[in-house]
Amino acid sequence: MDFQLSFKVSDKIYLKDPASSTIGKKIVEHGIKMIYSLGFESFTFKKLAQEIEVTEATVYRYFENKHRLLLYILNWYWSYLEFMVMFKVQASGNARERLDQILQLLTGPLPTLSGGMEFNQNFLYEIAISESTKTFLIKDVNEINKHNAFKPYKDLCNSIANIIADVDPHYLYAHSLASTLVETAHAQHYFADHLPRLTDIQKNQKQGYTLAFLRDLVSKLLP
Amino acid sequence: MDFQLSFKVSDKIYLKDPASSTIGKKIVEHGIKMIYSLGFESFTFKKLAQEIEVTEATVYRYFENKHRLLLYILNWYWSYLEFMVMFKVQASGNARERLDQILQLLTGPLPTLSGGMEFNQNFLYEIAISESTKTFLIKDVNEINKHNAFKPYKDLCNSIANIIADVDPHYLYAHSLASTLVETAHAQHYFADHLPRLTDIQKNQKQGYTLAFLRDLVSKLLP
DNA sequence: ACAATTAAGATAGTATTACTATTATTTTAA
DNA sequence: TTAAAATAATAGTAATACTATCTTAATTGT
Numbered sequence: 001m002d003f004q005l006s007f008k009v010s011d012k013i014y015l016k017d018p019a020s021s022t023i024g025k026k027i028v029e030h031g032i033k034m035i036y037s038l039g040f041e042s043f044t045f046k047k048l049a050q051e052i053e054v055t056e057a058t059v060y061r062y063f064e065n066k067h068r069l070l071l072y073i074l075n076w077y078w079s080y081l082e083f084m085v086m087f088k089v090q091a092s093g094n095a096r097e098r099l100d101q102i103l104q105l106l107t108g109p110l111p112t113l114s115g116g117m118e119f120n121q122n123f124l125y126e127i128a129i130s131e132s133t134k135t136f137l138i139k140d141v142n143e144i145n146k147h148n149a150f151k152p153y154k155d156l157c158n159s160i161a162n163i164i165a166d167v168d169p170h171y172l173y174a175h176s177l178a179s180t181l182v183e184t185a186h187a188q189h190y191f192a193d194h195l196p197r198l199t200d201i202q203k204n205q206k207q208g209y210t211l212a213f214l215r216d217l218v219s220k221l222l223p
Numbered sequence: 224m225d226f227q228l229s230f231k232v233s234d235k236i237y238l239k240d241p242a243s244s245t246i247g248k249k250i251v252e253h254g255i256k257m258i259y260s261l262g263f264e265s266f267t268f269k270k271l272a273q274e275i276e277v278t279e280a281t282v283y284r285y286f287e288n289k290h291r292l293l294l295y296i297l298n299w300y301w302s303y304l305e306f307m308v309m310f311k312v313q314a315s316g317n318a319r320e321r322l323d324q325i326l327q328l329l330t331g332p333l334p335t336l337s338g339g340m341e342f343n344q345n346f347l348y349e350i351a352i353s354e355s356t357k358t359f360l361i362k363d364v365n366e367i368n369k370h371n372a373f374k375p376y377k378d379l380c381n382s383i384a385n386i387i388a389d390v391d392p393h394y395l396y397a398h399s400l401a402s403t404l405v406e407t408a409h410a411q412h413y414f415a416d417h418l419p420r421l422t423d424i425q426k427n428q429k430q431g432y433t434l435a436f437l438r439d440l441v442s443k444l445l446p
Numbered sequence: 447a448c449a450a451t452t453a454a455g456a457t458a459g460t461a462t463t464a465c466t467a468t469t470a471t472t473t474t475a476a
Numbered sequence: 477t478t479a480a481a482a483t484a485a486t487a488g489t490a491a492t493a494c495t496a497t498c499t500t501a502a503t504t505g506t
Contacts, residue, residue: 016482023483039362044463055484060465133356139262141417154420172423173436176411179421183410184403191402194364197377198402200395213396220444239453246454267492278455283494453502463492473482 006118007079012147013072016062026052027062028076029119031069036123040070040131067138070127071149074135076119077128078152084111085159095166099218102160106185107211129186157182168222177221185210229341230302235370236295239285249275250285251299252342254292259346263293263354290361293350294372297358299342300351301375307334308382318389322441325383329408330434352409380405391445400444408433 006019018024030052035043045066049056063069088101105111110121136150144150160178164171171177188210191198201209229242241247253275258266268289272279286292311324328334333344359373367373383401387394394400411433414421424432 021482041361045465046463055486056464057466057485058483061482065464130360133360136418137353137356137413138264145418150418154418157421173439175421175423176414176436179410179414180403180407183406187402187406188399190360191399195359195368195373195377198380198398200398213399216396217444220446221440223443244453268494269492278457279493280456280495281454284453288493447506449504449506451502451504453500455500456498458496458498460495461493464490466489467487469485469487471482471484473480475480476478 007076007083007152009072009075009079010148010151013068013075013149014063015060018062018072023052023054023058024062025118026054027059027069028073032073032119032123032127035070035073035131036120036126040066040134067135070131071135071144073124073127074132075149075152077124077132078156080110080124081105082152082156082159085156085163089159089163095163096222098163099160099167099222100215102163103181103185103211103214103218106182107189107208107214108185129190132186133183164222171222181214181218185214188213230299230306230375232295232298232302233371233374236291236298236372237286238283241285241295246275246277246281247285248341249277250282250292251296255296255342255346255350258293258296258354259343259349263289263357290358293354294358294367296347296350297355298372298375300347300355301379303333303347304328305375305379305382308379308386312382312386318386319445321386322383322390322445323438325386326404326408326434326437326441329405330412330431330437331408352413355409356406387445394445404437404441408437411436 011017016024018028027048031043031048034048034051038047043066045059045063046056049059063072084105085102088105089098092098092101108125110125112121136145138144157175157178160181161174164174164177188199192201192206192209199209199213234240239247241251250271254266254271257271257274261270266289268282268286269279272282286295307328308325311328312321315321315324331348333348335344359368361367380398380401383404384397387397387400411422415424415429415432422432422436
């Protein structure tokens, strides 16, 4: 079986669909690689254009600016995560097991689908951890939100919230808990790596720490 | 009684102590105002210099770049919060009440101390919500961390973690819970304002929503 | 009171960023 | 095979993020 997984992203995010051409795909692929390695602040379209040997103007024909490219990448990530959530969920027995599958997904690493992914899963996950909040912590968030730019994120949280509601229909904060789980998975992973005093991590325990914290949290919130 | 509250901030953050001169204080005061109104990305030292009618070079004599100024402002906020935590805590009876006081502090608005604050408390709180993660979600976080630039944040989380440990000495993740409470208070407040589908908020319920969510969370985690 | 620091102003300049515009050439699709 | 679309090549602009230098004004130590 040979297939390529791809997701629709709101067409307000790009000027020209990067999935529609080789150069477009290279922009996203190398964009992921360079945002990962340089960090979003130091990443520029000029550097990207040099790397993939096209002109800067060509890159600008696909994305208005680097923030839109980041948004595109994160939408891809969120859509992929939601796909994996759905995939794991229908294979699991009860709601509690499903929620645990989700915690495993959120605390990474991202599973790779056989059949060949377009993008580097590890880079994508690291970008989600370090850069994802920068997609919405901006002055014009409301304007961008109008164009459905955060729909995949909202859909992901909604899917998780539905499973939370399956576990405990009386819990009042399913959506807030869902977004908190996603954000906390990223934040605690980042803290464990860079600011460990903000966690309770011990030497040699990094592996699985965030998952253990979130499992404990969920088991107590949804008893 | 006439007093001025002030906090020491790691002297690696600034080039010249802004608390040591009138211009320095104006840089921070108007920096807060302008980061609040323009957002961090659109805020520049040139605009700040024009606003307070000094030359751009003068601003650069106090802070290397705008990120350092943001760090300074957030350190001030974190120190202030920790001061308020300590203040509230010693006035409260049992550990559980103390933790509830903390949740009230985290979900704002920031209380103003009589005697005159240097800075606008509301702007400071809004900056904490929208911009605080940008202080550490950067490529050179480890380098900056070496200079104690995040000490006030760590101290705040540590103080909260101690109170969590008072409530339940057997809870294994006091520090992670502390940082999660701080980050979640900000994130959920932001979502309620801009991306409400990531919360369970209803019309006319915004007031106190985040506090209710966190109270429920804490009461179940530390029974 | 005077010299010595130090701070700030005034001015200039550089490299990089974040774009936009134009025209020529190549690729692709009908 | 021709028209349309995409890209290259090139140029240019305004803003950003600084750095440098020189002069003047204010402060401080003795």
